[in-house]
Amino acid sequence: MPSGARRSVSFGVLIAWLGVTSLGAADPPPPNPRPLQEGHAYILTARLDPATHTVEGTATITWRNESRVAVRELWLHRYLEAFRHARTVFMRESGEQLRGVRFRGGGGLDVHALTWEDVDLLAGVDDDPEADDRTQLRVPLPREVAPGEQLTLEARFTAHLPPVFARSGYHGDFHCVAQWFPKLARLEPDGTWATFPYHGHGEFYADFARYELDVIVPSGWTVVATGARQLPREGEPTADGVRHRFAQDHVHDAVFVAAPWFQRLSARFEGHGRTVEVELVHPPGFGHAAARHLEVTLAGLAHFAEHFGPYPYDQLTVVVPPAGADGAAGMEYPTLFVTAGPWLHVPGLPMALLDEVTAHELAHQWFQGLVATHEVRWPMLDEGITEWATGDLLERLHGRRRSGVSLLGVDVDGFEIRRALALRGRPTPPPARPVTAFKSGYAYGRSVYFRTSVILETVARTWGRARFRRALGRYARTQRFRHPTPDDLFAAFDAEYGPWMSREILRPALFEGALSEIFVAPLERDGGHTRVVAERRGLPIPRRVELRGPSGRRGLEWPGDAPRLELREEGEWTSVWVDPDGHALLDADRRDDARGARDGWDTWVARALTVAQALLGAVGP
Amino acid sequence: MSADDAAIEPAGPRFRRALGATFGVHVALGVGAYALGARWVGALAGATAPHPHGAEALSQIAPESFADLARSALAPLTFLTFASVLLQALVGVLLQLVWLGAMRRDAAGWRAQLRRALTQLPRALALGALFVLALVVGLALLGALPMLWHVALADSPDARLHDLGMLAACLPAVAFAFRWRAAHDLGCAAISLDASLREALRASWRTPGTLPYVGFWALSLTLLALGLGAAWTLGAMAALFVAQLAAFGRTLVRARWLATAQHRAARESHSRHGLEIWPSDQ
Numbered sequence: 001m002p003s004g005a006r007r008s009v010s011f012g013v014l015i016a017w018l019g020v021t022s023l024g025a026a027d028p029p030p031p032n033p034r035p036l037q038e039g040h041a042y043i044l045t046a047r048l049d050p051a052t053h054t055v056e057g058t059a060t061i062t063w064r065n066e067s068r069v070a071v072r073e074l075w076l077h078r079y080l081e082a083f084r085h086a087r088t089v090f091m092r093e094s095g096e097q098l099r100g101v102r103f104r105g106g107g108g109l110d111v112h113a114l115t116w117e118d119v120d121l122l123a124g125v126d127d128d129p130e131a132d133d134r135t136q137l138r139v140p141l142p143r144e145v146a147p148g149e150q151l152t153l154e155a156r157f158t159a160h161l162p163p164v165f166a167r168s169g170y171h172g173d174f175h176c177v178a179q180w181f182p183k184l185a186r187l188e189p190d191g192t193w194a195t196f197p198y199h200g201h202g203e204f205y206a207d208f209a210r211y212e213l214d215v216i217v218p219s220g221w222t223v224v225a226t227g228a229r230q231l232p233r234e235g236e237p238t239a240d241g242v243r244h245r246f247a248q249d250h251v252h253d254a255v256f257v258a259a260p261w262f263q264r265l266s267a268r269f270e271g272h273g274r275t276v277e278v279e280l281v282h283p284p285g286f287g288h289a290a291a292r293h294l295e296v297t298l299a300g301l302a303h304f305a306e307h308f309g310p311y312p313y314d315q316l317t318v319v320v321p322p323a324g325a326d327g328a329a330g331m332e333y334p335t336l337f338v339t340a341g342p343w344l345h346v347p348g349l350p351m352a353l354l355d356e357v358t359a360h361e362l363a364h365q366w367f368q369g370l371v372a373t374h375e376v377r378w379p380m381l382d383e384g385i386t387e388w389a390t391g392d393l394l395e396r397l398h399g400r401r402r403s404g405v406s407l408l409g410v411d412v413d414g415f416e417i418r419r420a421l422a423l424r425g426r427p428t429p430p431p432a433r434p435v436t437a438f439k440s441g442y443a444y445g446r447s448v449y450f451r452t453s454v455i456l457e458t459v460a461r462t463w464g465r466a467r468f469r470r471a472l473g474r475y476a477r478t479q480r481f482r483h484p485t486p487d488d489l490f491a492a493f494d495a496e497y498g499p500w501m502s503r504e505i506l507r508p509a510l511f512e513g514a515l516s517e518i519f520v521a522p523l524e525r526d527g528g529h530t531r532v533v534a535e536r537r538g539l540p541i542p543r544r545v546e547l548r549g550p551s552g553r554r555g556l557e558w559p560g561d562a563p564r565l566e567l568r569e570e571g572e573w574t575s576v577w578v579d580p581d582g583h584a585l586l587d588a589d590r591r592d593d594a595r596g597a598r599d600g601w602d603t604w605v606a607r608a609l610t611v612a613q614a615l616l617g618a619v620g621p
Numbered sequence: 622m623s624a625d626d627a628a629i630e631p632a633g634p635r636f637r638r639a640l641g642a643t644f645g646v647h648v649a650l651g652v653g654a655y656a657l658g659a660r661w662v663g664a665l666a667g668a669t670a671p672h673p674h675g676a677e678a679l680s681q682i683a684p685e686s687f688a689d690l691a692r693s694a695l696a697p698l699t700f701l702t703f704a705s706v707l708l709q710a711l712v713g714v715l716l717q718l719v720w721l722g723a724m725r726r727d728a729a730g731w732r733a734q735l736r737r738a739l740t741q742l743p744r745a746l747a748l749g750a751l752f753v754l755a756l757v758v759g760l761a762l763l764g765a766l767p768m769l770w771h772v773a774l775a776d777s778p779d780a781r782l783h784d785l786g787m788l789a790a791c792l793p794a795v796a797f798a799f800r801w802r803a804a805h806d807l808g809c810a811a812i813s814l815d816a817s818l819r820e821a822l823r824a825s826w827r828t829p830g831t832l833p834y835v836g837f838w839a840l841s842l843t844l845l846a847l848g849l850g851a852a853w854t855l856g857a858m859a860a861l862f863v864a865q866l867a868a869f870g871r872t873l874v875r876a877r878w879l880a881t882a883q884h885r886a887a888r889e890s891h892s893r894h895g896l897e898i899w900p901s902d903q
């Protein structure tokens with residue numbers, strides 16, 4: 001679709017230009033210049049057999065002890081083992097289903113050989129540190145590895161792909177090959193291994209490294225992967241197929257996706273001193289939707305670069321999965337993400353809802369790809385901040401009122417939907433918890449994704465979006481290629497707002513689940529005066545108050561340090577609305593934020609008759 | 622139209638003759654729907670209340686409002702739908718026979734019409750039972766089409782081909798449902814002219830009535846949309862006026878179609894048997 005691609009390019013350049021000009025006087029800290037990858041590399045080879053859905057692979061893993069102490073063991077992850085049977089940690093936690101897709105079995109990662117300096121390490125491994133879960137390998141070493149010392153492991157393995165279930169697997173000829181090689185856990189500076197089994201909702205925490213990837217697939221197949229292509233697009237013929245080669249510095253994972261029927265769109269992003277080749281592959285029939293995904297990707301590259309520092313890699317790949325491969329959809333990897341959505345897209349009618357997944361997975365390139373937090377320990381720093389950035393981009397693309405839904409004249413703010421998902425119904429736990437502390441995937445999603453994003457958006461709307469972007473931008477830039485914790489996030493915010501921000505707002509909201517709820521009492525009128533009484537419970541968030549009446553509107557400020565509002569205003573006001581601009585989202589029910597006079601009985605009779613007639617027309621004989 | 626057909630009274634006079642009955646049907650059903658309408662309005666009000674700026678604040682309060690509306694209004698809507706189906710089965714057929722009876726050239730007072738409708742009722746119920754059977758068998762057969770398409774394209778990555786094909790494969794079933802509904806009305810119209818069950822069946826499937834039926838149905842839907850649109854956008858009293866008008870218009874359109882069906886059923890019988898059948902309606 002050359003025309004779609006061309007249109008997207010011009011759109012991206014326009015957004016990029018807008019981004020550059022609006023940067024203005026802002027003086028963001030420079031991105032962290034030193035990626036922590038020296039001494040870390042994965043040289044991987046893979047041969048995909050689409051008939052058996054297996055990958056024969058080898059890995060040469062270089063690793064350096066960056067801690068302060070000598071180590072006597074290594075921890076390797078082989079996360080495809082999570083799909084071996086229904087009793088793994090992943091399956092027990094997820095109830096054998098993830099995002100509505102059911103487990104059908106058939107995964108695994110067999111490690112046939114593992115050596116260091118020609119010593120076989122496999123004989124001594126403990127492959128079952130948790131009952132029934134073989135997703136971790138504890139590998140005792142024949143001798144100590146001193147701080148600063150480097151080692152090189154050689155491994156040979158077979159990856160068995162499951163029918164696509166959780167991120168990894170196959171659907172027909174579509175092969176999404178993720179978590180497919182033995183991978184080292186991350187060694188913390190104090191010499192402890194940050195190792196964990198494959199959880200249903202958390203998987204990433206690894207060192208930045210150089211990744212090189214050789215993939216052999218049948219001829220005629222398309223392969224996309226983490227990193228820049230090192231061979232022509234059509235690959236290089238070998239005895240048993242076609243070889244594709246990719247390489248990338250400063251990333252913490254590598255995946256590849258292959259299918260024989262992929263169609264392709266591409267565009268070049270230029271802006272913020274960077275040129276990025278964007279490639280999108282999609283199944284036949286998805287042309288219009290794919291063009292929109294590309295458009296959103298280009299706009300997002302400019303938007304996120306402006307606020308969180310430029311995208312540092314030379315290429316970005318977007319995969320649109322086929323219908324039926326929902327298990328692989330909506331997943332982020334370094335320099336590559338899998339989006340989601342139907343083929344149906346009406347050109348010229350952009351719906352925020354359909355842009356959501358692309359915006360979210362693209363935002364992960366910053367909050368996970370570059371700011372590489374411990375996803376299992378602090379999922380809110382990964383999914384929560386990403387979800388906020390998603391909503392921020394959708395607001396920019398569609399406007400606040402239409403950033404959620406805009407259909408048949410009903411506009412809904414995207415963050416109001418996130419608010420309702422996070423706060424309505426059963427209480428959600430606070431988001432600042434590890435993945436394992438959440439009882440269900442539903443509670444995890446409501447708290448980590450939506451509650452976190454609503455807390456952040458409340459700060460952005462109440463104290464100004466530009467200021468908020470500076471604070472989050474400071475965190476994103478200084479923590480680039482690092483592995484920060486919530487304290488690093490709070491430090492960046494306190495530097496922008498002052499120490500009260502983390503003490504009075506962010507910590508109580510994120511760690512204790514504090515809200516800020518408004519209750520307005522019915523208006524009372526006496527002798528030419530109107531009495532307004534309202535109460536706030538929870539966080540000290542200031543709000544604007546608006547009185548309305550026949551003579552017009554009057555705005556007032558309700559400061560954050562007053563938990564109660566009592567006014568006796570001159571004039572006959574008919575309604576009062578606290579926070580009419582919808583800034584303070586940490587309120588579980590927005591309907592009691594306003595009060596007015598009630599409608600008369602005749603209005604209600606008329607409405608009832610109207611509805612009665614409409615119903616009669618719909619279902620009468 | 623043959624020379625003989627000219628002896629059959631067209632739909633227009635039949636429709637005009639039954640205007641009183643049509644109004645009666647409209648009022649009777651309107652009173653029944655009122656209680657549920659009030660329940661619905663209560664649910665609508667509860668979903669936004671006590672927020673006085675419901676429509677303006679919708680962008681903010683839509684999530685909780687829609688959730689509450691679904692919780693409190695889905696039950697009455699479901700009840701209404703089932704009640705309507707039940708009503709159709711119990712008194713709907715009788716009501717339709719009385720309504721059609723009022724369109725006959727020899728239409729008498731409502732007591733006489735009710736008596737005649739009661740004698741026709743067993744035939745009409747038998748016709749309905751046969752039609753339900755036909756509907757089940759027909760939809761089961763036609764429902765196999767989309768299933769076959771789905772199985773045939775199970776391994777194709779092209780979701781657009783699959784979905785559009787599924788849509789196309791469902792069209793015969795939709796067409797069948799329209800044809801079925803039109804045929805059922807034609808059969809009832811024949812019974813309202815004292816035809817036997819066998820004659821009614823013949824009239825229902827021999828008389829091409831689908832196109833006019835679809836036309837009247839589309840007109841009904843347009844009027845209904847107009848009424849609903851008015852309810853959302855106009856003030857309470859203006860909305861009431863427009864909605865009443867739209868709903869009554871919808872009842873009139875239905876009456877006009879029934880008159881058409883009766884005319885067609887009479888013509889079918891006339892062209893087959895000459896004048897000796899249904900002398901009351903020449």
Ligand SMILES: [Zn+2]
Pocket residue numbers: 360364383386
């Ligand atoms: Zn995510």
